[in-house]
Each structure stands twice: as C-alpha cells, then as structure tokens.
Amino acid sequence: MAKNLTTRSEDYSKWYNELVVQADLAENSGVRGCMVIKPYGYAIWEKMQAELDRMFKETGHENAYFPLFIPKSYFSKEASHVDGFAKECAVVTHYRLKNAEDGSGIIVDPDAKLEEELIVRPTSETIIWDTYRKWVQSYRDLPLLINQWANVVRWEMRTRLFLRTAEFLWQEGHTAHATEKEAIAEAEQMMHVYADFVENYMAVPVIKGVKTESERFAGALETYCIEALMQDGKALQAGTSHFLGQNFAKAFDVKFATKEGKQEYVWATSWGVSTRLMGALVMTHSDDNGLVIPPKLAPNQVVIVPIYRNDEQFDAVSEVAKELQKELRAQGVRVKFDDRDTQKPGWKFNEYEMKGVPVRIAIGPKDLENGTFEVARRDTLSKEIISKDKIVATVVGLMDEIQTNLYTKAVSYRTNHTTEVDTYEQFKEVLEAKGGFISAHWDGTTETEEQIKNETKATIRCIPLDGKKEAGSCIITGKPSKGRVLFAKAY
C-alpha cells in the first residue's frame, strides 16, 4: 500500500475523503449520493450496532421492523414534519418496467402508475404512529419501547461518504408513553445512552445539550443532542433524541384509556444515530498515516506479521505466532495472523497502519532467538521489544491503555479548542483563528442566531445541559442572556 494520503494540514477535507476510500471503509457507488460500505467499514459498523443494540435492550427496548415506503398522505399529516423533509424525498410512482414498443429498451410502464405515490422513508415517525394507533388502547399497553435498524433516504444534493449520503443506515427508536414526564425522561435517557456509547466505545468525548428551536427535528418540542469536535475544529452532531410531545399522537389519533377511564393522547419520543458515526470515528482519531481505530471497535485489535526469508524460518515463526494468537484469543483479544505469502512485511505494516489496527506484533528469526516480540502501537506510532513472559499481559493491557489514550487526547484537543468569548469581535477572531467550540452569551432569539449564522457560518450546536447558568449579555444585541451556549461551524 503506497502512502499517498493527503495530510490533514494540507487539506483536511481531502484527507478525509481519501482516507475513507484508501482504508477500505466505503466508496461512492454508481448511484448518485449512495455509498457502498465495504467489508472493513461494515465490520466496524457491526461492532457499533452490537454495542448499541445491547444498550437499547438493557434499557427495555425491543426491535421491530416497519415498511420502507410511506404513503404520501401519511407523510403529510404532521405539518412541520412534512415541511422538514419534503424537499429531499425519493418518490416511488410506478411498479413495473416493460420493453419499449419501439424496441429502444426497457422503460417504466406508464400503465403501472401507483394510485398514491410512496415516499421512501427519510425517517419513520408517520408510518410507525399510524401503526401505534392499532397497538395502543389502554394504559396497560404503555410504554411502547421500540427500536428499528433500517436504511433511510434523504435526497441530499451535496454528499460525502458517511457524513451525508442519500441513503444511510441507522437505528430509530420510537416510544409511546402515558405521561409527558415519562416521555421527557425517555428522551433524556437515550441521549445519555448515546453519550455513553460514543465516549466509552468510540472514545469520542461529547457535549450533551438541547437544540435551539430553529435547529430542532421537524415535529419535535425538544431535541436533545450530543455534539463532538473534529480535528479541523468543526463540530459534528453525533446523535439526537427528540421529545415529540403529542404531535404525532394527534396527527395519527393515538389515544389511550387512562386508569381512570379517560381518553388521552399518547406522548412520544424518537431518537437515532446513523452511519454518520463512522465519519465521527474517522475524523476524531485518525492521522496522516491513516485510520486509528479504538480497540473496542476494531475488527482486528492485534495483527501478527511474520518476518522470514525462507520456509524453515516461516515455519518456526508461524508456530510461535499461532501460539501467541491462541493465548491472546483466550484473553478475548481479536487477533489476526497475516501469513499471506503474496505480500512483503513492509507492505503489510503499511496496510495495517492505514487500517488503524491498534497493535501490530512482528516476529522474526531474531525474536525467536531472543524470546521477544516487536510490539507497535498505532495510536502513538511507538515500538517496543517485549519478552515472551510479558507479551500477553502487555497486549491485554494495551487494549485499555490505547482506548483511554485516544479518549484523553480527544478531550484535550476539545479543551484546547473550546473558548469563552464575551464580544462578537472575539467570537469572529477565535472562529477564524482556530475554530472549535465557542461559548458565548446569546439573547435567545432566532433572529440573532440567524445573523451569526449568515455572517460567520457558525451555528448554535447546543445549549449545554451542564453549562454555567451565569447571567450575561448577548454578544450581538447586548440583551440579557440566561447562560452561555456553544457555537461552532459544523458538519
């Protein structure tokens, strides 16, 4: 594998695009805006899915599956929802192809037009709430705690692998509750679950907060979010959890009989994370040599590369490598022994560096003589010679150490790129000079938010939940604010 990756300082955006392809995570397909997730990228996504799915189940949720298609009339029932998604909907209008009569090839059969057009789901609130009407009659049927793993389509005009694609994979939770309080508690809980996953598995620190009104999900009364900071100083929304009030229950007439026998509308939440998380993972940890994957999500945590000049050496090295692989696997470490004879060790070193495998172990004839292994860490690019009696403990220990180091580095980067400012001058200076999160007072109006966005491209990422509630004056209008909010340019 040739090292021809653009560096981050040269062109961060180009570095990202090249890296995703060169590390075999994903590539563009022949279909505008739709990506192919390659086996290596999908293996990481599967690890993410497995952990998230476990967390959802531990918090009482069950999986189900709802239709890909949503009749146009359903989609239109919740007004702000359709406004939010109408401009990017893929629409199915026909259900058959046929041979053109003039022999020019295959055409859409004009006689097979659907009575009602179907929208390819951009999100499933409408089809799911149409179903919940049948599932909810009494307080005994609540809460409904359901999650779906699915593909969704939003017809984006400008797409980038993982970050913004016309089709993407995600999970969407949709819950129904008897009371407003319970629904809010659920929405908050799922924000915490997401933060737990992103911080402890992806090693990406996040700020928990709520969105301003203009940044809320179409149809939500409150949008909880987790915001991460990428290495170019731009923020990335890593997950959202919405308190939907009774909007969808009213649009789809979902009522329940209370214990007292009254009919009331149900309270709702929805929450989701997507393959966009892959983009956050890549952009938080990776470097100019390639990917850096945290051990908890690495398909291979350790790769063993044999060094040899002849068959005899290969056999001797292989024996030790296989024994080590066995011992590490017994400790729950995912180890690959790359014994391919089609590639040289140097090529393999580059390949695994590009693919971000946390630990690389090389074994050569010298090591056999000395009873040692060469252990290289991907995160620090450092190498060490480890003796046979310490190798298993060292590698097992490195799993935690690397995971922690990546998280600590990311926290430190964020700390260095979070700035409190008290004037709009400072705001613009900091944004220009180093980006990152800017903590500033805001008067709470959409007008001010819009002005800042138009003039600087920075948006309010969130009103942090654990932010200081100090009094202050808006950096634009000087009007009183209730506390600082976080601005940043964002993906």
Add this chain to the structure above:
Amino acid sequence: MAKNLTTRSEDYSKWYNELVVQADLAENSGVRGCMVIKPYGYAIWEKMQAELDRMFKETGHENAYFPLFIPKSYFSKEASHVDGFAKECAVVTHYRLKNAEDGSGIIVDPDAKLEEELIVRPTSETIIWDTYRKWVQSYRDLPLLINQWANVVRWEMRTRLFLRTAEFLWQEGHTAHATEKEAIAEAEQMMHVYADFVENYMAVPVIKGVKTESERFAGALETYCIEALMQDGKALQAGTSHFLGQNFAKAFDVKFATKEGKQEYVWATSWGVSTRLMGALVMTHSDDNGLVIPPKLAPNQVVIVPIYRNDEQFDAVSEVAKELQKELRAQGVRVKFDDRDTQKPGWKFNEYEMKGVPVRIAIGPKDLENGTFEVARRDTLSKEIISKDKIVATVVGLMDEIQTNLYTKAVSYRTNHTTEVDTYEQFKEVLEAKGGFISAHWDGTTETEEQIKNETKATIRCIPLDGKKEAGSCIITGKPSKGRVLFAKAY
C-alpha cells in the same frame, strides 16, 4: 387471550393468517403488500439472523452494504435477469415534494424528475457486479466472499404475511471466483449451510436439489434449493443458491488477470434466504392452539408463571421462581419470569401457548409445600410434576428433547406425505387425496413440466441430489427419464 383461532383442518390458510397476527409475529401495514414485523416476530428473526451470520462468517464470508437503488440501465444489462424482475419493480422517478400551488396539499414536484429512473432493488446482482468491476483486477483479489443483510422489494399483486410480501428482509450472498469449479463448489456449499441451519435450528427437514431450467433464478445456470413440506401438504422453497456462470461478469465487464497474466471473466454465485423462513417455521410446527417454536430459536425458552392468592403467597412463590430463573440462566436457558399482576395465570397460560414458548413452569403454594414444579411442554401439551432436585436438569434436557421431537415429527410427516407414483392417474389421485411430495419420472422437457403444472398446479420442486438414479418412463409421455424428480403444489 381468547382462543379464537381457526383450526388447521377447518381452513389451513385462514389458520396461518390468524396465527401470525394473534401470536404477535407480524401484521399488515397501511402500505399495500408491506408488513410490520412486530417485536415478537422480529426477536425470532434476530435469532435466525445471528445463527446464519455466524455460519456465513465461519465459511469465510464478510458482510458489506450496497445501495438500495439500482439505475434502470444497470438493471437492464443482463437480459434474462431484467426479464425475470421487470414486472414487479418499484420505480423511483422523483426526488422532491412540494405544496401544490392551488393549495390542495402536498404533491410530487414535477420539476424534480430524475434523469434516470431508479429501481428499488428486488435483488442486488446488478449493482454489486457493477461494484465488483472496481474490486477485481487480479487472481489475488479472488475469491470475493460477500454477504449483505438488506430489505428488497418485489411488487407482488397477491401478498401474505412472511410468505409473499412486497418488501421483505433477507440476506444475499454474492461471490466471485477464478474458476467455474470453485464457483459451483461455493453454490453447493451454501445450499448445505442453509440445509444445516433449517434442519438443526428451525427443526424443519429439507430436500436438497437443483431446480429445473424453467424454475431457475433469472440469470442463473444452476439453482440449488432446499425444499420443505408444510402441514397442508404444500411445499415451500426455503432457500436458494445460484451458480451464475460468467453472465454477470460479462454484463458488467468484470475480468481478472490470471497467474499466467491472461484476462478472464470472473465466475459468480448468489444465494439468499428471507423472512419467508418465518412462514416455514410457523407452518411446520404450530398447531390449533397456536405457535410452536423450537427451543433454539425461541426468544423465551421457558416462562415461569406464579400462582398465588395474596401478597404473602406471591412473595414466597416469587422467591423460588427467581432462584430457579437464576439457576436456569446459569445453564444458558432463556427464562422469563412473568410476575405481572395485571393478568391472571390462566390468561398467561393461553398467551404463552399461543406464542409457542417451549416450556412453561407454574409454581403455586402447593408446590412450595411439596418442593415441586409443574412443567408443561408446548410441543406435546403434556404436564409433569418435577421435584426441586431434578428441575434444572429436566428443563435443560427438555431443550434438546423438544428440538429433536419437533424435527422427528416433521420428518415423519414428510415421510408419510412423500409418495412414489408411476402413472399420471396415480399422480393426480395422490395429489388430490393427500398432497405432499410426489416422486415421479419425468422426460426432462419444459413442455411436460408445463403441462403438469397447468393441469394440476403441481410443479417440479427439485431434482433431488440424493435421488435414486433409476431408469424409468415419464408419467406423461412415456419417454425415458434419468431418475425421479419431486413434484408438489407449492407456496
């Protein structure tokens, strides 16, 4: 839960439709032909997925993900393939909605017409082989062993839950090989993997065979299949694996450099099973009281129901129940303790009978006195009193016993419903009287096959791989045959 299930003998088809809904597996949605897979149904599907996915990985396959949409021009590249699927394609023609100018509501924006229509994938050979062209250059890139878990859409006019739906979930394997021999070996291997799963996890015996030319997948040179027999004497195709020759490689120009430096087309296979397996599972084992789920796929293998008249009794019973739950879980048994006070024991008994939970344990005050448990098997509907010292071993043993019993029963049903006939008269008599598989001589022509199909609705399910290769005469034309083939009416 009221017992109002139509019996199998009254109306098998109605029994199936009611059962799927009453047991909370799935229901029809507001979208024509598309189903909602409910949490209980999805939990069973997840167990199937997990086992299949493990088997695919153990045989060297990796997962990946390809676009939902296929440009019409790709789709048309392999002639027999497009012929096979053109009549049932959902077609995306537009990418935006807007408010109608006359205020009549939301309409499809006529200005947002796609330059080229997109087909919602009915199967992914074309988009995948368009991608493989980029992935395959040399023999070193082969074999490519890839699987995808996805939703697909085939616009069926008459649909039934799980058995035939416009959208369904499935996995589709797509492999590329350097030689014809390897590709055929792969296609055969996957048929065996499917048979292994269906027999050992679903407890459904299958016949392995190949399809006749007219029943092959559109674009295949050979279709391997596994065929199961349902309780109404109709066959169900449970999985197929296709040897595709070089058809798709030629259509999409996928060539590789051999070791000798020659350019050759790649050899292909594809193979899939779908949520249709859920239908096979239901129809093979279930009875007039509801579902019967084999232990290996049951989300809950055991349910414990407490019997009590007051809080004191409840507490005492609960303590024993929780202890048992813990002990059984330690043995790897999936146990639910249903301590809901909103439902009576009788209601719970009916519910778990309907849902096919393999073992039900009841504990009441009498049991506490005697140190016993009442253990009920769902498969035999028998009950037994088991003492405390034997309960764990008994229940653990029942898991295997029930799994084996279900399989044995299904084999026995199939044996009793497989008939050898030597005349067309006999053929029609048997088909009418008891259905099932009919083993008969056939002259190998599509004309004869068509005639039998038109006259009796029976099709050739497969040419069994381990069928007797005896000589004989076709039951229709009297011409020589090379061996018996299996006929049946089929789902």
